Amino acid sequence: MYELKTKETDSSVIEFIESVDHPRKREDAYKLLDIFTDTTGYEAKMWGPSIIGFGKYHYKYASGHEGDAPLVGFSPRKAKISLYFATGDTQRDELLKNFGKHTTGKACVYINKVADIHVDVLKALIKQSVTFLKETYPNE
Template identity: 80%
Template structure:
């Protein structure tokens, strides 16, 4: 049976951020911590070894695979910062048009630094992602 690796844990978020070697990436990680915390009203928790998540929801696929994931989050990786939003939300693409310099994957939006993006659009993306997840997973 598949064992989910990325789970909420008790790793200290501040200690994790302090270990980021690149000072600018560390500064951006703190800036994002502030933005996500104020926008969600939820305390940050570590998910796995490198994702800073806010809130959680339980999902179950038609295949039977199920688990828990953060409502929103980010990971200050060496190459880029990964921002985690809900997949399947049709509003995301429209919001990203005014977001600034980024690339996208299925679930992630990748940025080089916070200075490249419109923080007000980020706040809307965070709120929209949470609203969308609560609509499709109403018993959270």
């Protein structure tokens, strides 16, 4: 059976942010912590060793694979800051058009710093992702 690597932990979010080497990235992590907390209303939790997640949902795919994941989250990585939003939501792509300087991967949106993006669009992305996931996976 497949074992999920990224699980909610009891690790301290603040201790994790304090361990971020680069001062600007650490400062941005605190800004994001405030934005995500205020926008979602959820307490920040560590997911695995490096993802700060907010809320959670239980998913189950047609393949039978299932698990828990944060509704939204971020991770201040060495190269870029990873932002985690729902995938498969067409409104995400529309919102990203006005987001500011970023790149995207399959599940992540990457930014260099908070100053590169429009915070109002970030808040809209967070709200849309939470709404989309709660509608898609109503069990939680």
